[in-house]
Amino acid sequence: MRKLTYKQRRYLAAHASRLHLRALDWKRWRRLKNVGSAREREVSVYSDGDHLKVTAKRAIPMPEAFCLDTNTAETLKFLDSAWDDVLETATKAVEKRKLSAKRKSELPRINRYYDLATIKYFSPSAALVLASLFQRSKHITGYKLYTVNERRWNADVAFVLRALGFHELLEMRPLRDWSIDSSSFKVLKFQTGQEAAGEHPGRLQEALLELLPPSQQESLLAAQPYGGMLEAILNSHSWAYPENHYWEHKVLPNWWITGAIDTDTNEVTVCAFDQGISIPVSLPRWTHWSDFEYRGRKIAEKLKLSKPIDHYSNDGLAIRLAMKIARSRTGLPQHGKGLRTMVEVAERAKHGRLRILSRNGEYVWETGKKPRSYTHSHPLRGTLVEWQLQL
Amino acid sequence: METEIAVARDFTRYPGPRYRNSGPYSGEQFRDEVLVPKLREAISVAGRVIVDLDDVAGYGSSFLEETFGGLVRLGFSKEELDEHLIIVARSPQFRHHAVRAREYIEEAAGRSLALAH
Numbered sequence: 001m002r003k004l005t006y007k008q009r010r011y012l013a014a015h016a017s018r019l020h021l022r023a024l025d026w027k028r029w030r031r032l033k034n035v036g037s038a039r040e041r042e043v044s045v046y047s048d049g050d051h052l053k054v055t056a057k058r059a060i061p062m063p064e065a066f067c068l069d070t071n072t073a074e075t076l077k078f079l080d081s082a083w084d085d086v087l088e089t090a091t092k093a094v095e096k097r098k099l100s101a102k103r104k105s106e107l108p109r110i111n112r113y114y115d116l117a118t119i120k121y122f123s124p125s126a127a128l129v130l131a132s133l134f135q136r137s138k139h140i141t142g143y144k145l146y147t148v149n150e151r152r153w154n155a156d157v158a159f160v161l162r163a164l165g166f167h168e169l170l171e172m173r174p175l176r177d178w179s180i181d182s183s184s185f186k187v188l189k190f191q192t193g194q195e196a197a198g199e200h201p202g203r204l205q206e207a208l209l210e211l212l213p214p215s216q217q218e219s220l221l222a223a224q225p226y227g228g229m230l231e232a233i234l235n236s237h238s239w240a241y242p243e244n245h246y247w248e249h250k251v252l253p254n255w256w257i258t259g260a261i262d263t264d265t266n267e268v269t270v271c272a273f274d275q276g277i278s279i280p281v282s283l284p285r286w287t288h289w290s291d292f293e294y295r296g297r298k299i300a301e302k303l304k305l306s307k308p309i310d311h312y313s314n315d316g317l318a319i320r321l322a323m324k325i326a327r328s329r330t331g332l333p334q335h336g337k338g339l340r341t342m343v344e345v346a347e348r349a350k351h352g353r354l355r356i357l358s359r360n361g362e363y364v365w366e367t368g369k370k371p372r373s374y375t376h377s378h379p380l381r382g383t384l385v386e387w388q389l390q391l
Numbered sequence: 392m393e394t395e396i397a398v399a400r401d402f403t404r405y406p407g408p409r410y411r412n413s414g415p416y417s418g419e420q421f422r423d424e425v426l427v428p429k430l431r432e433a434i435s436v437a438g439r440v441i442v443d444l445d446d447v448a449g450y451g452s453s454f455l456e457e458t459f460g461g462l463v464r465l466g467f468s469k470e471e472l473d474e475h476l477i478i479v480a481r482s483p484q485f486r487h488h489a490v491r492a493r494e495y496i497e498e499a500a501g502r503s504l505a506l507a508h
Contacts, residue, residue, distance in 0.1 A: 196414035198405030202448035222484045226449030234408050234453060337452040 043110070043148045046173045056110035056148065066130075066157075067123035068357060068384065075126055076378040079133075082114065083381050086133055087249040090140040110148070117152040122160045124187050124260040125271040125386045131190055132273055132382075134169040136252040144171045156183075163187040164258060184264040186211055192256045196237040201229035201257060208259045208268055212391070216266060219350060219391035225270040228345035228354075229257050231338035232272035232385045240276020240383065251275070268389045275382040278359035280310060280318045295321060313375060315361030320373035323356075323363055342385060351390035358383040392438030394429050399446035401425060409453035418457030426458065427465065433475050444480040444488050452491070459492040460499035469500035 004012070043056045063078050065071040138144055147170050150158070164187050166172065188207050191200040205226045209217050233255045241253035252275065260269045276282075299309065299317065307313050309321070326339035343365050346352030353366040362374040398406060402425055407416040426442065433440045444450070462472060480489040 196408040198403070198407040198414070198416060198448065198451075202405035205448055218484075224449040224484065227451050230408070230449070230451040231453070234413065234451060237408070237413055337456065341452045 043113070044151065045110070045146050045148055046150055046171050047146050048171075051173070054110055056113055058112040059115040059148075060112055061115050061118040064118060065121045066119045066126045067121060068126045068129070068380075069123060069355070069386075072362070073376060073378070076376050076380060079126075079129060079380065080378040083133060084248075086137050087140065090137040091249050093141050113146075113148045115148070116157065116161075117149055117154070119157045120154055122157045124160065124164065124258055124269055125273075125384060127160055127164050127166075127187075128190055128256050128258050128271055128273050129380070129382075129384060131164060131166060131169060132192075132252075132254070132256045132275055134166070135192065135254075135256075136249075136275065138169055139252045140250050144169060146171050147173075159183075160187050163189065165189040185260065185262050187260040188258055190256050190258040192254045193233075194237065194254055196230070196234045198226070198230055201226050201233065204229070204257060204259050204270070208261055208270070211261050211263070212268075216391040220268060220389070223345055223349040223352065223387075223389050223391075225259075225268070225345050225387055225389065228342045228385070228387060229270060229272050231341045232274075232383075233257070235338055235383070236272075236274035236276060239282045240274045240278075242277065242282075245277055266391045268391060269386065270389070271384060271386040273382060273384045278315075278379075278383055279322060279356070280312070280315045280359050280361055283310060283318060283322060295325070312360045312379065315359050315379075316363065316373035316375035317361075319356055319358055319361040319363040320371060323365070323371065342387075345387050346389070349387075349389040349391070353388040355386045355388075356383065357386075392433065392436050393441060394433060394438065395441045395443060396425060396429060397443040397446070399443075404447050406447055406450050406454045408451065409457040418454040418461065421454070422458045422461050422465075426462070430462070430467070430476060434471060439475050439477055441477045441479055442492075444478065444485045444492070445482050447485075450488050455488060455492050456495045460495035463496060463499035463503055469496060472496055 040055045040057050041059070042053055043059075045052045045054050060082075063071055063074045066075055066078075068075050134145055150173055153161075161167075162172070188204060191204055193200060205220070205224075208225075209220060212220060236253075236255035240255075241251060255272060255274045257270070257272045259271075261267070262269075297309065299305070299321065303317075305314060305317075309318055323339055323343065326337070326343075342356070343354055346354040346365055346367065349367070351367045353364065356363045357380045359379045360376050362376060364372045366372075396402075398421070402421050403416040405416060406418070406421070407414045409417060410419050411417050426440070429440050432438070459478070462476075463469065478489045478492045480486045
């Protein structure tokens with residue numbers, strides 16, 4: 001091998017350094033060129049107490065009205081696609097970490113992010129569903145998700161999220177001033193667990209009572225949402241997460257509950273959610289399944305349905321039929337009695353509404369109206385029970 | 392002799408699920424640990440047990456069914472329960488629970504009769 005002179009070695013080292021710097025310059029130039037383009041943008045990420053500027057390839061806009069009531073179809077569509085995306089990303093992050101043993105809170109390269117700045121209205125029920133998804137992601141990875149461009153979020157939306165407890169699930173910047181809850185709309189921090197314990201719904205009901213003037217406390221006590229929440233929790237504990245079920249991503253077999261109050265309209269909202277197999281899927285496990293199946297078959301024949309009653313395209317009908325059996329029969333097993341108790345909460349209010357969303361089905365019971373049911377094209381990954389009680 | 396059991400005072404303000412293995416303060420626990428010993432005692436001395444359902448956060452149907460319907464499944468007859476067990480709720484928001492608790496006894500008695508035949 002030819003021996004290099006000192007001069008040649010110096011020249012080659014300088015040349016390599018020049019090439020390296022040119023490559024870095026080119027990379028920087030390319031990055032700057034892409035910022036603001038459709039492909040990449042500069043965003044602010046809050047992580048470990050610092051605001052960091054990073055580039056992100058794509059922002060996924062969220063529905064303007066993130067609400068399963070007034071904007072059901074769009075919100076369900078968003079949740080359906082986000083569900084797999086968030087959980088898959090979390091699962092992959094864990095696998096990657098195992099391979100590369102990176103620091104757990106290391107910022108990943110942001111390919112895409114959910115742009116919460118596009119949301120103008122966040123309903124407590126939809127927020128609870130999203131909170132449960134973020135909590136499952138945290139359960140899988142062991143760390144909170146980052147928030148992107150938090151300063152650009154709508155102030156009311158940020159208030160609902162903080163009040164609900166999102167700061168425990170997301171890396172949110174600390175607030176200097178917590179006096180934002182001066183409006184008439186108040187949301188309580190969500191409660192979650194696996195055991196069917198009465199203390200959680202009990203404390204939630206008490207917190208709602210504290211926010212009400214004494215004249216309306218009696219009305220809420222008369223409706224007793226506690227019983228409905230407890231039954232929803234019990235259904236989650238007993239039916240929603242069967243042991244032999246295959247879950248695509250690591251499951252978090254919890255229930256989530258929250259409540260909100262609007263002191264201007266005297267309306268209380270209480271909701272319970274679980275990420276389980278859903279009511280239509282759990283129906284065959286009912287003791288009264290044969291009765292349900294028989295009546296379902298008769299309805300299917302009468303309505304000339306092309307699919308059986310337990311097919312997802314008939315979920316609305318299936319929940320409605322389950323509610324009908326639950327409300328009409330005595331001597332029901334636990335599952336049926338629980339559904340009846342849920343309706344009774346709405347019945348006892350001056351004007352009450354019970355809404356159950358489970359997989360593709362929706363059932364609504366409302367004071368003075370006939371029960372209604374719908375089947376949506378996108379599923380909810382679990383069961384949401386929501387009571388709106390006019391006091 | 393009359394013995395009063397107030398669920399809120401003698402058991403919990405947050406009545407829970409049906410069975411012990413589902414969560415704390417279940418109907419099964421209340422029935423076995425609080426109600427049944429007092430009820431047996433009352434029956435032996437021809438007395439009565441008064442169960443006061445007031446002042447709790449509320450009830451799920453499962454708690455009430457397991458507590459009161461469960462008494463029949465444990466072997467107490469409907470006649471014994473009619474004579475020795477009184478279920479009361481003084482405040483209006485709990486009265487329907489007292490009515491429902493009685494219905495659960497009737498239902499359970501009806502089912503055990505049907506099984507016997």
